[in-house]
Amino acid sequence: MIVKPDVFWLGLVASQGKLVRVCLSYSEESTRENLGIKRSEKASTSSLLQSLRWDLADYWKGKRVDFSKYSLELASYSSFSKKVWAQTRLIPYGEVRSYKWVAERIGSKGFQAVGKALGNNPFPIIVPCHRVIKEDGELGGFSSGLGIKRKLLKIEGFLND
DNA sequence: ATAGTTGTACCGA
DNA sequence: TCGGTACAACTAT
Numbered sequence: 001m002i003v004k005p006d007v008f009w010l011g012l013v014a015s016q017g018k019l020v021r022v023c024l025s026y027s028e029e030s031t032r033e034n035l036g037i038k039r040s041e042k043a044s045t046s047s048l049l050q051s052l053r054w055d056l057a058d059y060w061k062g063k064r065v066d067f068s069k070y071s072l073e074l075a076s077y078s079s080f081s082k083k084v085w086a087q088t089r090l091i092p093y094g095e096v097r098s099y100k101w102v103a104e105r106i107g108s109k110g111f112q113a114v115g116k117a118l119g120n121n122p123f124p125i126i127v128p129c130h131r132v133i134k135e136d137g138e139l140g141g142f143s144s145g146l147g148i149k150r151k152l153l154k155i156e157g158f159l160n161d
Numbered sequence: 162a163t164a165g166t167t168g169t170a171c172c173g174a
Numbered sequence: 175t176c177g178g179t180a181c182a183a184c185t186a187t
Contacts, residue, residue: 140168
C-alpha cells in the first residue's frame with residue numbers, strides 16, 4: 001500500500017500479520033520501484049496496514065503514536081541488526097539517544113556498526129532510527145535523506161521549525 | 162580478505 | 175574550533 005501523508009511518499013508492505021517493509025521516499029516512482037508495488041495493485045485490505053495507515057496519519061498530525069504494537073518480520077536479518085532495532089524501538093517519542101548509547105545497551109562497542117544497521121533499517125518511523133543521533137548532538141545520517149530525519153524530529157517536537 | 166559505514170575520541174595547530 | 179586520523183564492530187563483496 002502506498003500513501004502520501006506529507007511531501008514524501010510512504011510505501012507499506014505486510015504479510016501474515018507482520019510488517020515486512022516500510023519505505024520513505026520523495027517520489028512515488030522510487031517508492032514503487034523499491035517495494036515492487038505496481039500501479040495497478042489495489043489498496044490493501046489487510047487490517048494491519050489499515051490500522052498502520054491511520055496511526056501514521058495521526059503521527060503526522062503531531063499525535064504521540066506508539067508503534068510498538070506492530071510486529072515486524074525480522075527472520076531474514078542478522079541478530080545484531082535485530083538487537084539494534086529492538087533497542088531503538090525503546091527510545092521514547094520525542095527523545096533522542098546516541099549511536100554509542102544504542103551500542104552500549106546491546107553490549108557492543110561497535111557504535112559505527114549501529115549506524116550501519118540503522119542505515120539498513122527496513123522499517124523507518126516504526127523503528128525510530130531518526131531518534132538516534134551523534135554523541136555531540138549532530139544529527140548524523142539518514143538513509144532516506146537527512147531532510148526526512150529533520151522533519152520527523154520536528155514532528156516529535158525535538159527540533160524547532 | 163578487504164572495503165565501506167547514519168560514529169567516537171584524541172591530537173595538534 | 176577545525177581537520178586529520180586511529181580505531182571500533184559489523185556487513186557486503
